[in-house]
Amino acid sequence: xxxxxxxxxxxxxxxxxxxxxxxxxxxxxxxxxxxxxxxxxxxxxxxxxxxxxxxxxxxxxxxxxxxxxxxxxxxxxxxxxxxxxxxxxxxxxxxxxxxxxxxxxxxxxxxxxxxxxxxxxxxxxxxxxxxxxxxxxxxxxxxxxxxxxxxxxxxxxxxxxxxxxxxxxxxxxxxxxxxxxxxxxxxxxxxxxxxxxxxxxxxxxxxxxxxxxxxxxxxxxxxxxxxxxxxxxxxxxxxxxxxxxxxxxxxxxxxxxxxxxxxxxxxxxxxxxxxxxxxxxxxxxxxxxxxxxxxxxxxxxxxxxxxxxxxxxxxxxxxxxxxxxxxxxxxxxxxxxxxxxxxxxxxxxxxxxxxxxxxxxxxxxxxxxxxxxxxxxxxxxxxxxxxxxxxxxx
Amino acid sequence: xxxxxxxxxxxxxxxxxxxxxxxxxxxxxxxxxxxxxxxxxxxxxxxxxxxxxxxxxxxxxxxxxxxxxxxxxxxxxxxxxxxxxxxxxxxxxxxxxxxxxxxxxxxxxxxxxxxxxxxxxxxxxxxxxxxxxxxxxxxxxxxxxxxxxxxxxxxxxxxxxxxxxxxxxxxxxxxxxxxxxxxxxxxxxxxxxxxxxxxxxxxxxxxxxxxxxxxxxxxxxxxxxxxxxxxxxxxxxxxxxxxxxxxxxxxxxxxxxxxxxxxxxxxxxxxxxxxxxxxxxxxxxxxxxxxxxxxxxxxxxxxxxxxxxxxxxx
Numbered sequence: 218x219x220x221x222x223x224x225x226x227x228x229x230x231x232x233x234x235x236x237x238x239x240x241x242x243x244x245x246x247x248x249x250x251x252x253x254x255x256x257x258x259x260x261x262x263x264x265x266x267x268x269x270x271x272x273x274x275x276x277x278x279x280x281x282x283x284x285x286x287x288x289x290x291x292x293x294x295x296x297x298x299x300x301x302x303x304x305x306x307x308x309x310x311x312x313x314x315x316x317x318x319x320x321x322x323x324x325x326x327x328x329x330x331x332x333x334x335x336x337x338x339x340x341x342x343x344x345x346x347x348x349x350x351x352x353x354x355x356x357x358x359x360x361x362x363x364x365x366x367x368x369x370x371x372x373x374x375x376x377x378x379x380x381x382x383x384x385x386x387x388x389x390x391x392x393x394x395x396x397x398x399x400x401x402x403x404x405x406x407x408x409x410x411x412x413x414x415x416x417x418x419x420x421x422x423x424x425x426x427x428x429x430x431x432x433x434x435x436x437x438x439x440x441x442x443x444x445x446x447x448x449x450x451x452x453x454x455x456x457x458x459x460x461x462x463x464x465x466x467x468x469x470x471x472x473x474x475x476x477x478x479x480x481x482x483x484x485x486x487x488x489x490x491x492x493x494x495x496x497x498x499x500x501x502x503x504x505x506x507x508x509x510x511x512x513x514x515x516x517x518x519x520x521x522x523x524x525x526x527x528x529x530x531x532x533x534x535x536x537x538x539x540x541x542x543x544x545x546x547x548x549x550x551x552x553x554x555x556x557x558x559x560x561x562x563x564x565x566x567x568x569x570x571x572x573x574x575x576x577x578x579x580x581x582x583x584x585x586x587x588x589x590x591x592x593x594x595x596x597x598x599x600x601x602x603x604x605x606x607x608x609x610x611x
Numbered sequence: 612x613x614x615x616x617x618x619x620x621x622x623x624x625x626x627x628x629x630x631x632x633x634x635x636x637x638x639x640x641x642x643x644x645x646x647x648x649x650x651x652x653x654x655x656x657x658x659x660x661x662x663x664x665x666x667x668x669x670x671x672x673x674x675x676x677x678x679x680x681x682x683x684x685x686x687x688x689x690x691x692x693x694x695x696x697x698x699x700x701x702x703x704x705x706x707x708x709x710x711x712x713x714x715x716x717x718x719x720x721x722x723x724x725x726x727x728x729x730x731x732x733x734x735x736x737x738x739x740x741x742x743x744x745x746x747x748x749x750x751x752x753x754x755x756x757x758x759x760x761x762x763x764x765x766x767x768x769x770x771x772x773x774x775x776x777x778x779x780x781x782x783x784x785x786x787x788x789x790x791x792x793x794x795x796x797x798x799x800x801x802x803x804x805x806x807x808x809x810x811x812x813x814x815x816x817x818x819x820x821x822x823x824x825x826x827x828x829x830x831x832x833x834x835x836x837x838x839x840x841x842x843x844x845x846x847x848x849x850x851x852x853x854x855x856x857x858x859x860x861x862x863x864x865x866x867x868x869x870x871x872x873x874x875x876x877x878x879x880x881x882x883x884x885x886x887x888x889x890x891x892x893x894x895x896x897x898x899x900x901x902x903x904x905x906x907x908x909x910x911x912x913x914x915x916x917x918x919x920x921x922x923x924x925x
Contacts, residue, residue: 245811252813253727259719260728260737263787266780267740270751273758329649337643346650348914353657355834355910357841359875360899363882364660367667367892457886469660472653502639523746530748532844533875537882559750559844566757566848567883582848586754590747597746 274590277583285577296556297544298565303581305588307547311555315464315535318551319528322468324521327475331520334476335483336505354473362537365466366458370538374462378552390432394425458540461551466534475524482516482604483509487611515610519603526596530589532559558589664903668896679897684852684872684880688890695898701771701851701873702840702905704866708775709782709839714832717786721828724787725794726816745784752781753848761849769850771871777845782835789834793827794820826920833913837906843875851876874902 285303293304330350334343377384486509494504510517540554543564548555556564565582671679675691682694720741728734756777761769797820805815821828852872872880881895 241811249811249813253723256719256723256727259716260723260787262716263720263737263740263744263784266755266783267744269759270744270747270755273755274751277758326649326653329646330653333643333646333650337646344918346654348911348918349654349657351914352907352910353653355837355841355906356657356660357843357875357902357906359841359843359878359882360660360664360903363878363895363899364663366882367896368659368663469656472656476653500636500639502636502642505642526746530750532748532750532847533879536844536847537879542883559748562750562754563844563847566753566850583754583758586751590751593746593748594743597743601742 270590274583274587277580278587281577281580281584284580295544295546296561298561298578298581299543301577303577303584304547307545308556308558308561308585310547310549311460311535311539311545312529312557312559314460314549314551314555315467315531315539315557316525316528318461318464319468319471319531320521320525322465323471323475323524323528326468327472327520327524328479328517330472330476331479331483332505332510335480336501336509350473350476353469354477356470358470358531358533359537361466361470362463362534364469365462365534365538369465370458370462370540373465374459374552377461387432390428394428397421397425458538459552459554460535460539460548463535463538463540464551466538467528467531470531470534471524471528474527475520478520478523479513479517482513482520482607485516485607485611486512513607515603515606519600519607522596522600522603526593526600529596530559530593532563535560536563558585561585562589661903664896664899666896667893668898668900671893671897672900684877688881688884688888688894693894695874695877695901697872698874698877698898699901700866701774701871701876704771704871705775705778705839705873706836708772708779709836710832712776712779713783713786713835717783717832718790718828720783720787721790721794722816722820725791726812726820741784741787745788748844749781749842750844750848752777753845755780756845756849765868769852769870770868772867773849774846774851774871774873775867777849778839778842781842781845782839785835785838786831789831790824790828793824793831796827797823826916830913830917833909833916837909837913840873840909841875841902841906843873843879846873846876847879852880874898874905878902 289301290303290305292306293302294307295302296304296307330346334346338346490508490512491504494508495501499508535557536559539556539560541556541560541564545554545556545561562582562585565578678691679694680699681696682692683697685693687693720737724734724737728737756773760773760776761767765773801819801823802815805819810818850870852870878895878898881891881898885892885895
């Protein structure tokens with residue numbers, strides 16, 4: 218700095234002002250380069266960690282894959298690693314059940330919350346609900362595990378199991394009534410004002426009332442009856458923890474993630490599309506469902522994939538509330554207890570300094586981990602593709 | 612009705628409908644209500660969860676408050692010495708590891724990626740690595756910790772430093788991503804101004820970029836701290852103690868090499884014991900109240916901080 222101002226004031230010195238002089242003192246450049254390389258080093262740590270993860274997974278699972286008798290990994294009717302039985306279908310099916318139920322909870326709730334926050338909520342409502350969702354996102358998974366075991370399992374899942382017919386019946390009847398209602402509405406609309414329409418309306422209202430009353434009576438009867446110890450469960454429900462309870466817990470954990478990624482996707486839809494739609498006379502519902510949602514569909518798909526990957530990798534909730542301890546018997550019922558891939562790993566490592574058991578028990582941990590790692594990696598890459606597609610479009 | 616004089620009956624009906632039902636957008640209202648109920652249900656679940664946990668844990672927490680803080684892991688829930696002091700100690704240590712390792716490395720990496728990194732294959736690789744690390748399930752980090760710190764560095768013995776380092780690695784990508792976002796938000800005019808008066812790149816980063824990005828970086832760090840404090844799966848894999856752990860008075864440095872536990876691990880252990888010894892259930896509830904208070908406090912401070920600075924800058 219000082220050099221330049223001097224050379225400007227005296228014309229004689231201009232000739233000596235070279236490019237090298239403008240670059241400043243050597244010492245300064247060296248310091249800058251040093252600082253830069255320190256930062257570079259810090260960012261290389263992430264590559265190092267990735268390599269270490271892959272190396273540790275591949276090394277130990279390679280030992281497992283080369284030494285294991287493959288017949289013990291398939292069709293053994295149970296994951297019993299301490300006895301040398303590593304039945305993968307047991308873990309895979311449990312993981313599938315948990316992920317599907319978790320997404321049935323997190324998908325609609327997360328997407329619905331995102332649509333409301335992005336399309337309908339006033340600024341004030343938003344600033345009230347968003348922090349709450351963020352708090353939900355920060356709840357540790359062990360808390361959800363506790364909640365799933367002591368609340369969801371006895372209060373929700375066991376009730377559903379006990380009253381299985383009731384729940385299925387109610388769903389069928391509600392669906393039936395919805396169809397009838399829609400059909401009637403169209404009929405009444407077509408015949409609006411005529412004598413026939415009024416007649417139909419009367420008959421159907423009466424039918425609906427009678428049906429509702431019958432359902433209520435049946436419901437009350439069944440609920441009262443279920444206190445009877447002799448009445449058998451509709452589904453056989455394992456007490457104190459089952460896959461379904463854990464899955465609902467995992468779903469609750471996944472809600473904020475699905476909500477925030479979908480909301481980002483909805484927010485990235487340009488305002489012009491909404492204005493244009495409104496300008497053509499579409500109402501809010503039409504704009505949201507037929508313009509905004511299709512425009513954001515890639516991002517919403519990404520949100521679901523990220524949710525699936527999160528649910529697949531969630532460990533503690535299933536470990537605590539999944540209803541199985543050290544080993545699991547194969548089951549395809551969400552009302553039974555079992556171990557997912559993640560919970561299987563946690564249960565193998567619990568309570569001891571070392572993973573002990575048959576020869577390959579330690580390596581089986583890494584084999585399961587490797588399978589899980591590949592699955593989530595694949596899902597995350599797929600989600601990234603979808604997110605990029607939204608970015609490129611707008 | 613009157614309008615049926617229009618030739619096409621269908622059209623007439625539609626027009627009539629629209630006129631006489633004006634202002635009554637049934638489907639629209641229904642949809643809106645449905646979407647709102649999705650949001651409301653999510654919030655309601657959180658409320659039920661907190662109430663349930665507090666109800667379960669309150670008797671223990673209020674009944675023997677002091678003992679519960681200073682107590683240790685015991686094998687029976689009726690033991691008067693039962694408490695969470697070892698878990699608190701472990702969790703504080705883990706937070707210290709995150710602050711000491713992840714924070715400086717993560718922020719430095721973010722600075723490199725946003726301020727220095729040229730567009731080449733190396734930057735691309737780093738970027739992909741960080742993005743993918745953020746999506747790796749936490750158990751897998753536990754496998755890394757078990758392999759690297761427990762088996763390779765410590766001869767198969769579990770130790771506090773292994774747990775701390777594992778969680779430091781786990782939250783590193785989160786810190787990098789949030790810090791990078793904060794740094795990206797620094798207006799380039801601010802940087803150009805500093806360059807214009809002759810500042811070097813490091814001067815610009817030190818005097819302009821970091822002070823401006825500090826609230827965002829701090830928010831990200833707080834969020835990742837609370838994530839680390841609440842995380843259990845990797846600790847279980849590196850061998851945190853869920854059962855019984857004798858209390859020991861050892862120096863800070865010695866503690867690093869000793870067997871350890873942490874708040875979430877205590878909760879897991881007690882919940883699993885509650886099948887055989889019911890008293891552990893309420894104890895776990897009480898420990899959860901403590902953990903939840905800690906985590907929610909950290910998250911709220913982070914969210915409020917961000918809101919405050921966003922408002923301040925308009």
